[in-house]
Amino acid sequence: MAVPTDPQALARACAEAMWADDAASRELGMVLEAVGPGRAVMAMPVTAAMVNGHGLCHGGYIFTLSDSAFAFACNTYNDRAVAAQCSITYLRPARLGDRLTATAAERARAGRQAIYDITVTTPDGTIIAEFRGHSRTTGGVFFKE
Amino acid sequence: MAVPTDPQALARACAEAMWADDAASRELGMVLEAVGPGRAVMAMPVTAAMVNGHGLCHGGYIFTLSDSAFAFACNTYNDRAVAAQCSITYLRPARLGDRLTATAAERARAGRQAIYDITVTTPDGTIIAEFRGHSRTTGGVFFKE
Amino acid sequence: MAVPTDPQALARACAEAMWADDAASRELGMVLEAVGPGRAVMAMPVTAAMVNGHGLCHGGYIFTLSDSAFAFACNTYNDRAVAAQCSITYLRPARLGDRLTATAAERARAGRQAIYDITVTTPDGTIIAEFRGHSRTTGGVFFKE
Amino acid sequence: MAVPTDPQALARACAEAMWADDAASRELGMVLEAVGPGRAVMAMPVTAAMVNGHGLCHGGYIFTLSDSAFAFACNTYNDRAVAAQCSITYLRPARLGDRLTATAAERARAGRQAIYDITVTTPDGTIIAEFRGHSRTTGGVFFKE
Numbered sequence: 001m002a003v004p005t006d007p008q009a010l011a012r013a014c015a016e017a018m019w020a021d022d023a024a025s026r027e028l029g030m031v032l033e034a035v036g037p038g039r040a041v042m043a044m045p046v047t048a049a050m051v052n053g054h055g056l057c058h059g060g061y062i063f064t065l066s067d068s069a070f071a072f073a074c075n076t077y078n079d080r081a082v083a084a085q086c087s088i089t090y091l092r093p094a095r096l097g098d099r100l101t102a103t104a105a106e107r108a109r110a111g112r113q114a115i116y117d118i119t120v121t122t123p124d125g126t127i128i129a130e131f132r133g134h135s136r137t138t139g140g141v142f143f144k145e
Numbered sequence: 146m147a148v149p150t151d152p153q154a155l156a157r158a159c160a161e162a163m164w165a166d167d168a169a170s171r172e173l174g175m176v177l178e179a180v181g182p183g184r185a186v187m188a189m190p191v192t193a194a195m196v197n198g199h200g201l202c203h204g205g206y207i208f209t210l211s212d213s214a215f216a217f218a219c220n221t222y223n224d225r226a227v228a229a230q231c232s233i234t235y236l237r238p239a240r241l242g243d244r245l246t247a248t249a250a251e252r253a254r255a256g257r258q259a260i261y262d263i264t265v266t267t268p269d270g271t272i273i274a275e276f277r278g279h280s281r282t283t284g285g286v287f288f289k290e
Numbered sequence: 291m292a293v294p295t296d297p298q299a300l301a302r303a304c305a306e307a308m309w310a311d312d313a314a315s316r317e318l319g320m321v322l323e324a325v326g327p328g329r330a331v332m333a334m335p336v337t338a339a340m341v342n343g344h345g346l347c348h349g350g351y352i353f354t355l356s357d358s359a360f361a362f363a364c365n366t367y368n369d370r371a372v373a374a375q376c377s378i379t380y381l382r383p384a385r386l387g388d389r390l391t392a393t394a395a396e397r398a399r400a401g402r403q404a405i406y407d408i409t410v411t412t413p414d415g416t417i418i419a420e421f422r423g424h425s426r427t428t429g430g431v432f433f434k435e
Numbered sequence: 436m437a438v439p440t441d442p443q444a445l446a447r448a449c450a451e452a453m454w455a456d457d458a459a460s461r462e463l464g465m466v467l468e469a470v471g472p473g474r475a476v477m478a479m480p481v482t483a484a485m486v487n488g489h490g491l492c493h494g495g496y497i498f499t500l501s502d503s504a505f506a507f508a509c510n511t512y513n514d515r516a517v518a519a520q521c522s523i524t525y526l527r528p529a530r531l532g533d534r535l536t537a538t539a540a541e542r543a544r545a546g547r548q549a550i551y552d553i554t555v556t557t558p559d560g561t562i563i564a565e566f567r568g569h570s571r572t573t574g575g576v577f578f579k580e
Binding site: 310311312313314315317338339340341342343344347348349350351353354355357358372373374375376377378379380 | 456458459483484485486487494495496498499500503518519523
C-alpha cells in the first residue's frame with residue numbers, strides 16, 4: 001500500500017491497521033469515534049462484567065479505555081509507538097450503563113518520546129478520570145515507502 | 146460480625162468481603178493467592194480476549210490485575226480505601242498463556258493517604274510491570290464494632 | 291481585608307499573599323509574570339548555582355520552578371491548597387543563562403482535589419519539561435469573609 | 436584510569452566522577468553518605484533559603500534532594516544514565532533545621548530503562564516524601580576500557 005501523504009488520511013490508515021489487530025479493545029465494546037494526527041476519541045459502555053456489587057466500574061476498565069485511546073493517538077504518524085509509562089487519576093466513579101468517552105491529545109514530543117493527555121468523560125461532560133501516557137517509538141512502521 | 150482483633154484475621158475478613166463484591170476481578174479469572182496487613186498477591190492468566198493479533202497482552206489488563214492487588218492490599222485494616230492515583234511502567238510484554246502474579250506491598254502511610262507498590266511477574270520471576278498506587282480512606286468500614 | 295468578588299482580583303490578591311510568604315521562590319530569582327483563576331506563569335533564569343560542569347541545569351531546579359507555578363495557580367480561589375503528588379518528564383536539557391517560563395493551567399477539579407498541568411519552555415517556545423501536579427485544599431483561606 | 440572490576444569500587448568511582456561535576460548538589464549542602472551498585476544515600480539540611488515564612492521547606496528542595504540521590508544511584512554501573520520521568524508524593528512537611536536523608540534503591544531494570552525508589556526521611560525515621568524515578572542510559576560511560 002502507498003503511504004498516504006495527507007496527515008489525516010495517514011492517521012486514519014494507521015488506526016485501521018491498529019484496529020484490525022486489537023481484538024482486546026473490540027471485545028470490550030470500544031468504538032473509535034475519531035482519529036487524526038496525534039489524537040483519538042474512543043468510547044465504551046460500562047457493562048455488567050465491569051462493575052462491582054454496587055454498580056461501580058472497576059478502575060481497570062477506565063484505565064483500559066484510556067490506554068486504548070492513547071495507543072491510537074500515538075500511532076498516527078506511521079511510526080509504531082508503544083506505551084512506556086502511564087498514570088491515571090480517578091476523579092469521580094463511573095457506573096453501570098455509563099457510556100464513557102476517552103479523548104486523547106498530544107501534549108509534547110521530543111525525539112522518540114511523546115506525552116499524551118487523555119480525559120475520560122460521561123456524555124454530559126462530567127470528568128471521570130485524567131490519564132497521562134508516555135509513548136516511545138519502536139523504529140517500526142505500519143506502511144513501508 | 147465481631148471485628149477480628151488479629152491483624153492477619155482482619156485482613157483476611159476484609160478480603161473476603163471485597164472478593165464477594167468484586168465480580169469484575171472474578172470474571173477476569175483472578176485468584177487472590179495471599180493477603181495480609183497492607184499486602185496482597187493476585188494472579189491472572191492472560192487469555193485470548195486480552196491479547197492482540199500477535200498474542201501480546203493489552204496493557205489495560207496488566208494494569209487491571211495490578212489495580213485489583215492494590216485494592217485488596219489497601220483494604221486490610223477495616224478502613225475502606227479507594228484508589229486516587231495510579232501509575233504503571235511497562236517493562237516487558239506479557240503473552241497469551243502467561244500466568245501473571247501481582248504482588249502488592251505497602252510503602253508508606255500518612256493520615257488518610259497511603260502508597261502501595263505492586264510488581265507484576267511471570268512464574269520465572271521476570272518483571273512485566275511496576276505499578277505505584279495512591280489510596281485514600283473514605284471513613285467507611287467493613288465491620289462495625 | 292474584604293475578599294475581592296472579582297475572580298481575577300481575588301487570584302491576584304491570593305498570589306500577593308503567597309508571594310510575600312515565599313522566600314524560597316524569590317531567592318531563586320523567580321518572577322510571577324501572570325496569574326488568574328486556576329492559572330499562573332512563573333519565570334526563572336538558570337544561574338551558575340543551578341548547573342553542573344557542562345552548564346546543564348539540575349533537574350531539581352526545573353521541578354522547583356514548575357512546583358512554584360503550580361502552587362500559585364492552585365491557590366487562586368481563596369481556598370488554601372497544597373501539593374500532594376507531582377510528576378515531571380524531562381524532554382530537553384536547560385542550560386546556563388536560559389530564562390525558563392513555567393505556564394500552569396488547571397486541568398480538572400473534583401471536591402477538594404485538582405489537577406494542574408505545567409509546561410516549562412525557553413523564550414523560543416522549546417519545551418523543556420512537562421509537569422502534572424495534584425493539589426488538595428486544606429480547609430484554610432487567605433482572606434476571611 | 437582502569438575500570439574497577441569490583442562492583443562496589445566501580446560504584447564509588449562513578450560517584451566520585453559525578454560529584455566532581457555536580458556543583459548544584461554541593462552548593463545545596465548535600466552530602467553523599469553512601470553509594471553502591473544501584474543505590475545511594477544523600478543528606479541535606481533544610482536551610483533558611485529553602486523555607487517559607489512559616490519555616491516549611493519548599494517542595495522543590497525535597498524533590499531536588501531526591502533527584503540527586505536518584506542520579507547517583509542510577510549511575511553506578513559505568514553506564515551514564517539520565518532522569519526521564521520522576522514523581523514525588525509529599526507525606527509530611529519538612530521544617531527549617533531538619534536534616535533530610537534520601538535513600539535511593541533500584542526497583543527494576545529492563546534494557547536501557549530502570550526504576551528507582553527514593554524515600555526521604557528525618558533522623559527519627561519519619562517519612563517526608565516518596566519519590567519514584569525512571570532513568571535511561573545514554574550510551575556513554577564514565578571510564579573507558
